[in-house]
Amino acid sequence: MTRWRLTIEFDGGPFMGWQRQDHGPSVQQALEEALLRMTGERAAMHAAGRTDAGVHALAMTAHADVAKPLTEHRLREGLNALIRPAPVSVTAVSQVADDWHARFSCVGRRYLYRILNRRPPPALNRGKVWHVPVPLDADAMAEGAAHLVGRHDFTTFRSVHCQSQSPLKTLDSLKVERVGEEIHFRAAARSFLHHQVRSMVGTLVQVGNGRWGPEDVKSALVAKDRQALGLNAPPEGLYFVEAIYP
Amino acid sequence: MTRWRLTIEFDGGPFMGWQRQDHGPSVQQALEEALLRMTGERAAMHAAGRTDAGVHALAMTAHADVAKPLTEHRLREGLNALIRPAPVSVTAVSQVADDWHARFSCVGRRYLYRILNRRPPPALNRGKVWHVPVPLDADAMAEGAAHLVGRHDFTTFRSVHCQSQSPLKTLDSLKVERVGEEIHFRAAARSFLHHQVRSMVGTLVQVGNGRWGPEDVKSALVAKDRQALGLNAPPEGLYFVEAIYP
Numbered sequence: 150m151t152r153w154r155l156t157i158e159f160d161g162g163p164f165m166g167w168q169r170q171d172h173g174p175s176v177q178q179a180l181e182e183a184l185l186r187m188t189g190e191r192a193a194m195h196a197a198g199r200t201d202a203g204v205h206a207l208a209m210t211a212h213a214d215v216a217k218p219l220t221e222h223r224l225r226e227g228l229n230a231l232i233r234p235a236p237v238s239v240t241a242v243s244q245v246a247d248d249w250h251a252r253f254s255c256v257g258r259r260y261l262y263r264i265l266n267r268r269p270p271p272a273l274n275r276g277k278v279w280h281v282p283v284p285l286d287a288d289a290m291a292e293g294a295a296h297l298v299g300r301h302d303f304t305t306f307r308s309v310h311c312q313s314q315s316p317l318k319t320l321d322s323l324k325v326e327r328v329g330e331e332i333h334f335r336a337a338a339r340s341f342l343h344h345q346v347r348s349m350v351g352t353l354v355q356v357g358n359g360r361w362g363p364e365d366v367k368s369a370l371v372a373k374d375r376q377a378l379g380l381n382a383p384p385e386g387l388y389f390v391e392a393i394y395p
Numbered sequence: 396m397t398r399w400r401l402t403i404e405f406d407g408g409p410f411m412g413w414q415r416q417d418h419g420p421s422v423q424q425a426l427e428e429a430l431l432r433m434t435g436e437r438a439a440m441h442a443a444g445r446t447d448a449g450v451h452a453l454a455m456t457a458h459a460d461v462a463k464p465l466t467e468h469r470l471r472e473g474l475n476a477l478i479r480p481a482p483v484s485v486t487a488v489s490q491v492a493d494d495w496h497a498r499f500s501c502v503g504r505r506y507l508y509r510i511l512n513r514r515p516p517p518a519l520n521r522g523k524v525w526h527v528p529v530p531l532d533a534d535a536m537a538e539g540a541a542h543l544v545g546r547h548d549f550t551t552f553r554s555v556h557c558q559s560q561s562p563l564k565t566l567d568s569l570k571v572e573r574v575g576e577e578i579h580f581r582a583a584a585r586s587f588l589h590h591q592v593r594s595m596v597g598t599l600v601q602v603g604n605g606r607w608g609p610e611d612v613k614s615a616l617v618a619k620d621r622q623a624l625g626l627n628a629p630p631e632g633l634y635f636v637e638a639i640y641p
Contacts, residue, residue, distance in 0.1 A: 158518040205519060229515055238518035269475055272404040272484035273451060277519070 150214050153224060154245045155180075155194075160236035161205040161384065162276045168199050176200075176237055180211070183231040187224075188217040197255045197392035201344075203384035205277070207261070208240065210392040212251040249394075257321075257393030258341060262334040262350045263386045266327075278331065279350075279386035285357030287332055291325040292363035293356040294334075296370060297349055298323055303342050304373040306352070311343035316373075318342060323349065332357075335390075350382035399470060400458050400491045401426075401440075406482035407451045407630065408522045414445050422446075422483055426457070429477035433470075434463040443501045443638035447590075449630035451523070453507070454486065456638040458497040495640075503567075503639030504587060508580040508596045509632045512573075524577065525596075525632035531603030533578055537571040538609035539602040540580075542616060543595055544569055549588050550619040552598070557589035562619075564588060569595065578603075581636075596628035 157180070165173035169181075180194050196211040215224075221242045228239045265271050265278040266285050297306075300319040307316055321337045334353070336346050352369060355361040369378060403426070411419035415427075426440050442457040461470075467488045474485045511517050511524040512531050543552075546565040553562055567583040580599070582592050598615060601607040615624060 158515070160519050160521070207519070225515065233516075236518045236521055238515045240513070240515045267486070269404070269471065269484045269486045270479075272482045273406050273453070273523070275406070275482055 150216050150247075151219070152212055152214050152245050152247050152249060153219075154243050154249065154251065155211045155213070155228075155239050156241040157206060157209045157211060158238045158240050159206050159209065160276075161200060161203045163236065165202045166200050166204065167196050167206075167209070173202075174235075176206075176209075176235075179232055179235045179237055180228065180239075181213075183228045184213060184215070186231050187227045188215055188219075190216060195251045197251045198258055198341075198389060200389055201347075201384050201387075203276075204387045204389065205385075206389040208391050209389050210251050210255070210394075212245065212249065251392070254394055255340075255392045256395055257337060257339055259390040259393070260334075260336045260341070260346045261388040261390050262336070262346060262382060263388070264332040264334075264350075264354070264382075265330060266332050267330045276385050279383050281332075281354060281358075283358050285332055285354065286359065287325055287327040287357065289359075289363050290332070290353040290357040293353050293361070293366035294323040294325050294349070296363070296367040301370055302373055303345055303370070305369050305375060305378055306345045306348035307342040307375070308344035308348075309375070313340075313342050316342060318345070325353065344381060347382040347384065347387060348378055350386070351380040352378060354380075354382065396460050396462050396493075397465070398458055398460050398491050398493050398495060399465075400456065400489050400495065400497065401474075401485055402487040403452060403455045403457060404484045404486050405452050405455065406522075407446060407449045409482065411448045412446050412450065413442050413452075413455070419448075420481075422452075422455075422481075425478055425481045425483055426474065426485075427459075429474045430459060430461070432477050433473045434461055434465075436462060441497045443497045444504055444587075444635060446635055447593075447630050447633075449522075450633045450635065451631075452635040454637050455635050456497050456501070456640075458491065458495065497638070500640055501586075501638045502641055503583060503585055503637075505636040505639070506580075506582045506587070506592045507634040507636050508582070508592060508628060509634070510578040510580075510596075510600070510628075511576060512578050513576045522631050525629050527600060527603075529604050531578055531600065532605065533571055533573040533603065535605075535609055536578070536599040536603040539599050539607070539612035540569040540571050540595070542609070542613040547616055548619055549591055549616070551615050551621060551624055552591045552594035553588040553621070554590035554594075555621070559586075559588050562588060564591070571599065590627060593628040593630065593633060594624055596632070597626040598624060600626075600628065
């Protein structure tokens with residue numbers, strides 16, 4: 150039995166998210182079925198993180214145990230051939246130790262959130278950005294974001310469905326930058342609460358459009374109350390960028 | 396009657412190209428029908444250039460004459476509301492003189508061609524790049540491209556359906572650059588022959604994969620013969636970037 154580490158790019162648009170669901174297609178199911186057709190084995194794919202419906206990945210990391218002897222080349226090529234036409238691409242594979250785990254060995258996760266900040270709607274990047282037509286002040290949002298960096302109780306920015314044992318998390322960085330017509334948010338932490346990035350971005354947009362001051366982000370954080378939250382940013386602007394391992 | 400200049404972003408995927416066709420949807424038809432619903436007028440949209448099926452535009456320029464009094468804001472917002480769900484966005488509008496013409500006043504056109512140069516297929520940019528899985532030498536392609544810059548008879552790089560009176564064109568620049576996993580070609584000229592950019596890119600890929608030397612591009616150009624050509628690059632990697640006016 151070999152444990153394989155996989156790096157996976159996917160367009161979240163047609164999926165209910167990473168994890169297998171009864172009510173619709175998932176990235177996990179697409180990969181597991183491709184692996185089954187290739188090897189005859191019902192191996193489980195474990196990912197560094199779950200993603201919500203519509204959320205994309207530039208480089209998700211997952212692992213699976215496979216008995217059939219395979220080379221890196223054959224596994225990657227076989228999965229990519231069999232997973233079509235699902236918009237999922239295995240960009241790298243490698244053998245790892247039997248106790249290596251995509252989720253539990255992961256020591257850092259990075260996300261990107263893209264807003265298209267212009268009046269006209271997106272044509273080329275539809276489904277790949279959140280369209281916010283009112284002008285946003287990126288500097289004010291960066292000032293608000295700074296209040297969130299560090300170790301905090303992120304109850305305000307947590308989904309009611311969050312399964313994390315504790316709302317205490319350390320946000321290592323949260324950068325806000327204007328890139329042409331877009332605004333990019335880059336978040337890094339060991340781990341995130343469910344909906345944390347989308348909650349933070351939604352709240353910062355309230356700062357960007359002037360309804361909130363940057364310091365109101367701190368008040369919302371301290372309140373530890375979902376009611377203190379701005380709106381959640383929609384999933385289509387969110388990208389899982391990278392999982393980091395020792 | 397007011398002549399309006401429009402800047403248009405579109406995803407070429409679902410279209411037969413810019414120009415109206417009997418056998419399928421076109422960007423021109425989508426825009427003309429939105430304008431008709433908005434104004435009751437059957438105004439023709441004239442573009443800086445035609446594009447083939449599947450070719451995208453970051454900023455196509457077009458014009459149309461409209462009798463109904465409109466503000467810039469109302470025209471842009473109205474078209475964007477009525478053109479949905481087609482992936483077309485009017486990003487800017489302005490009034491121009493009655494003798495201003497999107498095609499005939501245009502003094503420069505710029506194109507971008509994107510290749511995804513990695514073994515795994517695209518997931519997030521499917522339909523937005525040409526996937527070339529074999530490694531390409533960008534420096535050799537840049538050397539080959541240099542032979543094409545200047546005033547030449549581009550018969551070799553011309554579609555049999557090209558309607559241009561002369562195959563003589565001046566290519567102002569053709570830059571080849573590696574950008575992460577992609578290779579970008581940027582071409583600028585007053586005007587191009589039909590399929591010229593896709594022919595040049597297809598030929599340069601023969602240089603990039605080592606089948607041709609950079610100097611073979613010059614031989615192909617001098618031959619003035621379509622048979623001397625490498626393959627045509629597919630439409631999905633091509634973007635009309637900008638039309639330039641005095």
